[in-house]
Amino acid sequence: MQPVTEQPQLLEIRGLTKGFPGVQALDHVDFTLHAGEIHGLLGENGAGKSTLIKVLTGVLRRDAGIIRLEGQEVTARDTADALSLGIGTVYQEVNLLPNLSVAENLFIGRQPHRFGLVRTREMRRRASELLAGYGLDIDVANPLSSYSVAIQQIIAIARAVDLSAKVLILDEPTASLDAQEVETLFGILRRLKSRGIGIVFVTHFLDQVYAVCDRITVLRNGRLVGSRPIAELPRIELVSMMLGRELAAEALHRNQRPAVTGEPLVAFRNYGKSRLLEPFDLALRPGEVVGLAGLLGSGRTETAKLVFGIERADSGQAFVDGRPVRLATPRDAARLRFGFTPEDRKTEGIVAELSVRENIILALQAQRGWLHKIPTTKQDEIASRFIKLLDIRTPDAEKPIGLLSGGNQQKALLARWLATEPRFLILDEPTRGIDVGAHAEIIRLIERLCEDGLALLVISSELEEIASYSDRVVVLRDRRHVRELSGDEVSADTIMTTIASHS
Amino acid sequence: MIRRHLPVLITLAVFIVGYLICLAQFPNFASTRVIGNLLTDNAFLGIVAVGMTFVILSGGIDLSVGSVIAFTGVFLAVAIERYNLNPYLAFILILGLAALFGAGMGFLIHAFQIPAFIVTLAGMFLARGLCFVLTTDSIPINAPAYGQITDIAFALPGGGRLTIIAIVMLVTFAAGVVLAHFTRFGANVYALGGNRTSAELMGIPVGKTTVRIYMLSSLLAALAGIVFSFYTSAGYSLAATGVELDTIAAVVIGGTLLTGGYGTIIGTLVGVLIQGLIQTYITFEGTLSSWWTKIAIGALLFAFIVLQRGLSAASVRSRSN
Numbered sequence: 001m002q003p004v005t006e007q008p009q010l011l012e013i014r015g016l017t018k019g020f021p022g023v024q025a026l027d028h029v030d031f032t033l034h035a036g037e038i039h040g041l042l043g044e045n046g047a048g049k050s051t052l053i054k055v056l057t058g059v060l061r062r063d064a065g066i067i068r069l070e071g072q073e074v075t076a077r078d079t080a081d082a083l084s085l086g087i088g089t090v091y092q093e094v095n096l097l098p099n100l101s102v103a104e105n106l107f108i109g110r111q112p113h114r115f116g117l118v119r120t121r122e123m124r125r126r127a128s129e130l131l132a133g134y135g136l137d138i139d140v141a142n143p144l145s146s147y148s149v150a151i152q153q154i155i156a157i158a159r160a161v162d163l164s165a166k167v168l169i170l171d172e173p174t175a176s177l178d179a180q181e182v183e184t185l186f187g188i189l190r191r192l193k194s195r196g197i198g199i200v201f202v203t204h205f206l207d208q209v210y211a212v213c214d215r216i217t218v219l220r221n222g223r224l225v226g227s228r229p230i231a232e233l234p235r236i237e238l239v240s241m242m243l244g245r246e247l248a249a250e251a252l253h254r255n256q257r258p259a260v261t262g263e264p265l266v267a268f269r270n271y272g273k274s275r276l277l278e279p280f281d282l283a284l285r286p287g288e289v290v291g292l293a294g295l296l297g298s299g300r301t302e303t304a305k306l307v308f309g310i311e312r313a314d315s316g317q318a319f320v321d322g323r324p325v326r327l328a329t330p331r332d333a334a335r336l337r338f339g340f341t342p343e344d345r346k347t348e349g350i351v352a353e354l355s356v357r358e359n360i361i362l363a364l365q366a367q368r369g370w371l372h373k374i375p376t377t378k379q380d381e382i383a384s385r386f387i388k389l390l391d392i393r394t395p396d397a398e399k400p401i402g403l404l405s406g407g408n409q410q411k412a413l414l415a416r417w418l419a420t421e422p423r424f425l426i427l428d429e430p431t432r433g434i435d436v437g438a439h440a441e442i443i444r445l446i447e448r449l450c451e452d453g454l455a456l457l458v459i460s461s462e463l464e465e466i467a468s469y470s471d472r473v474v475v476l477r478d479r480r481h482v483r484e485l486s487g488d489e490v491s492a493d494t495i496m497t498t499i500a501s502h503s
Numbered sequence: 504m505i506r507r508h509l510p511v512l513i514t515l516a517v518f519i520v521g522y523l524i525c526l527a528q529f530p531n532f533a534s535t536r537v538i539g540n541l542l543t544d545n546a547f548l549g550i551v552a553v554g555m556t557f558v559i560l561s562g563g564i565d566l567s568v569g570s571v572i573a574f575t576g577v578f579l580a581v582a583i584e585r586y587n588l589n590p591y592l593a594f595i596l597i598l599g600l601a602a603l604f605g606a607g608m609g610f611l612i613h614a615f616q617i618p619a620f621i622v623t624l625a626g627m628f629l630a631r632g633l634c635f636v637l638t639t640d641s642i643p644i645n646a647p648a649y650g651q652i653t654d655i656a657f658a659l660p661g662g663g664r665l666t667i668i669a670i671v672m673l674v675t676f677a678a679g680v681v682l683a684h685f686t687r688f689g690a691n692v693y694a695l696g697g698n699r700t701s702a703e704l705m706g707i708p709v710g711k712t713t714v715r716i717y718m719l720s721s722l723l724a725a726l727a728g729i730v731f732s733f734y735t736s737a738g739y740s741l742a743a744t745g746v747e748l749d750t751i752a753a754v755v756i757g758g759t760l761l762t763g764g765y766g767t768i769i770g771t772l773v774g775v776l777i778q779g780l781i782q783t784y785i786t787f788e789g790t791l792s793s794w795w796t797k798i799a800i801g802a803l804l805f806a807f808i809v810l811q812r813g814l815s816a817a818s819v820r821s822r823s824n
Binding site: 079 | 687697
C-alpha cells in the first residue's frame with residue numbers, strides 16, 4: 001500500500017463548528033483529506049457526519065472554522081457552488097431524477113447545445129462514453145428509473161466525478177446494495193483513487209471500511225475522536241473509538257436460549273402470491289424470534305408484506321392461535337395485534353412533521369378509532385415511558401421526529417407498535433442505517449421483547465446479527481423460502497452457504 | 504420505449520376511435536370544414552394548454568389562466584376602443600403585462616415556498632377582479648385590424664379554412680415541443696417535476712426555472728386571450744370562466760401526470776382535440792344539451808387518471824421485480 005499521507009493535502013478542515021438550537025453538532029472538528037485516498041468518515045448517529053458533509057457542500061453555513069481546498073480557503077454557498085469548487089456528493093438515496101433519461105441526468109445544466117437547442121445525440125454519445133469508463137454499458141436514452149439502485153449509484157458517481165473530480169463525498173452509498181454490487185462500487189472507487197481523487201466515504205459497515213479505506217476519521221457527539229490509518233487499527237479499537245466505551249464482549253454473541261416450545265401463535269400455510277412470492281409455510285411460537293435472511297430482492301420484504309396484509313395473498317391460509325383468520329389488509333393485521341416496522345423509515349414509517357409523542361401513539365390511536373382520543377395525560381405518559389424504556393435520545397417528546405437521528409427514529413417506530421401491545425411484531429431491517437451503538441441496543445431490545453412472549457419476525461441483511469438473536473432462520477432465494485435453519489444450524493456461515501448454494 | 508409513450512398512445516387511440524365513431528354517424532366529419540373549425544374553435548384552449556403542460560410537468564398548477572384570458576380581452580377592448588390604441592401595440596402591452604404577472608406568481612411560489620395552487624388561486628381572483636375595475640360591460644371590438652386579421656386564412660381543399668387563429672395554435676404547439684424536448688429549460692422543467700430536492704442538489708436553477716414556467720403560462724394565457732378576442736370580437740369580464748379547469752383536463756387527458764415529471768406537449772394537443780371532438784359531436788347531434796360535453800370530459804378524465812395510476816403502479820412493480 002502506498003503511504004497516502006505523503007500525497008498532497010487536498011482538503012483541510014480546521015476548527016469547524018456548527019451549532020443548532022440545543023445541540024452542538026460540530027465542535028472544533030479537524031479533518032484532512034489527501035489526494036488519492038479513500039477516507040472513511042465514521043461515527044454513531046448524531047456524531048456530526050451529516051452536518052460535516054452538509055457544511056462542506058454548502059447546504060449548511062458554518063459558525064466557525066476554516067475549509068481549505070488545495071490550500072485555498074473556500075466557502076460553498078450551495079451545492080452547485082460546491083460542485084464548481086470541485087466537491088461532489090453522492091447520497092444514500094440517489095439524488096438524481098428518475099423521470100429523466102440517464103444521459104440527461106449526467107448532463108443536465110451542461111448539455112451540449114447549438115443555437116439554444118440541446119444536441120441530444122451528442123449528449124447520449126458522451127454519456128455512453130463516460131459510463132463505459134465505469135464499466136457500464138447501458139442504453140442512456142432510457143429513464144433512470146428503469147435501472148437498479150446500484151446502477152443509479154454508479155451514474156451518480158460518474159456525474160459527480162465528471163463535474164468536479166477533486167473531492168468525492170459518498171454518504172452511505174452501499175446501504176441498499178448487495179455484496180456483488182458493493183464490490184463493483186469498490187472497484188470504481190479504487191480506480192478513482194488512483195486518478196488522484198480524494199474520496200470521503202461514510203458508511204456503517206466495518207467490513208467495508210477495512211476493505212476499501214486508507215484512513216478513517218471518527219466523530220462522536222460533534223467532536224473529533226481521532227484520525228488513523230486503517231492498516232494499523234484493530235477492529236475492536238475502531239469500534240471503541242466510535243462508541244466511546246470498551247465493548248465488553250462481542251456485541252454479536254449468540255445468545256443460548258432454551259428452545260421455545262408450545263403451540264404456534266401465528267402460522268401461515270401454503271401462503272403466497274403469484275409473481276410476488278412462492279407459497280411458504282411459517283409458524284411462530286410466543287417468545288420466538290425468526291429471522292429472514294437472503295439477498296436483496298430474494299423475497300424477504302415481500303414475506304413481511306404478505307404476513308402483514310400489505311400485499312394480499314392469493315393462496316394459503318393464515319392462522320392465529322390455531323384458528324383461521326382473515327388477513328387481507330394491514331387493518332386486519334393490526335386488529336389481530338400484529339405490528340410492522342417497515343424497511344424504509346423515511347417514506348413508510350415516521351411522519352416527520354409530527355412530534356415524537358404523536359408518532360409513538362399513532363398506531364394505538366388508530367386502533368382505538370379516531371373518535372376515542374387518547375387523553376393528553378395518557379399520551380404523555382405512554383410517550384415518556386417508551387422514551388425512557390427504549391432510551392430514545394430527544395430533548396423532549398414534542399420535538400418533531402424528523403429532527404432525530406435514524407437510530408432514534410427507529411426506536412420511536414418500535415415504540416409505536418409496542419404501545420399497541422402486539423403479540424406478533426415484524427421488523428424489516430431494524431438496524432439499517434443505524435450506527436453500531438444503536439445496533440447493539442436494538443438487538444438487546446429484540447431479545448428483551450421475546451422474553452416478554454412476543455413473537456418476532458426479523459428481516460436483516462446482517463448475517464452475524466440475524467444469527468445472534470434468531471431461534472430459527474428462514475433463508476430465501478429467488479422469491480422462495482428455500483430452507484429453515486434451527487438450533488445449531490443457525491450461524492452466519494450456514495446462512496451464507498444456504499444462500500449461495502445452487503445459485 | 505412503448506411503455507414510456509403508452510399514455511400518449513392511448514390518448515391518440517381514444518381520439519382516433521372517437522373520430523371514427525363520429526365519422527360513422529356523420530360522414531361530414533371527414534370534411535376539411537369540420538376539421539378546420541375544430542382547430543379554430545379550440546385554438547385558444549390549445550394555446551393555454553401548452554403553457555399549462557409546462558406548469559403541470561414541473562409539478563405545479565396554474566389556476567389563473569382563465570382570468571388572464573378574460574383580462575386580456577377586456578384590456579384589449581378598453582385599450583383599442585376607448586383609448587384608440589393601436590391593436591398591435593395593445594397586444595405587445597398585454598403580453599408584457601401578463602409575463603410580469605406570471606413571473607410574479609412564480610417568484611412568490613419559489614421565494615416563499617407557497618403551494619402553486621394558492622398563489623395562482625389568488626392570481627385568478629386578482630386578474631378577474633381587475634377585469635371589473637376596467638369595465639363591467641361587454642365591449643365589442645370593431646377595430647379594422649381585427650377584421651383584417653381574422654380574414655387571413657388558407658383555403659383547404661374541400662371548402663375548409665385554416666385560419667390564422669388555428670395557425671397560431673399549431674405554431675405554439677410546435678414551439679412548445681421544441682422548448683420541452685430540445686432545450687435546457689425543458690429538461691429543467693421535467694427535472695423539477697421529477698424531484699424538486701434532487702433537482703436543487705444537482706445544481707439546477709430551481710428558482711429561475713419556476714419563475715420562467717409561470718411567466719410562460721401567463722404569457723400563453725394572454726396570447727390565448729388575444730386569440731379569444733379575435734374569436735369573439737369583444738372583451739367581457741365574465742368570459743373564459745372555468746377555462747383553467749378545461750385546460751387542466753386537456754393536459755391530463757393528453758397523458759401528462761398531474762404530479763409532474765411525465766408527459767408530452769403533443770399529448771396535450773390530442774387532449775385538446777378530444778375535447779373539441781366531443782363538443783363538435785354534440786353540436787352535430789343537435790338534441791343533446793351542450794352540458795353533455797362536460798359529462799363526457801368528466802368521464803374521460805376519470806378514466807385517464809385511473810389509467811395513469813394503474814400504469815405507474817405497474818411500472819413500480821416491474822422495477823421491484
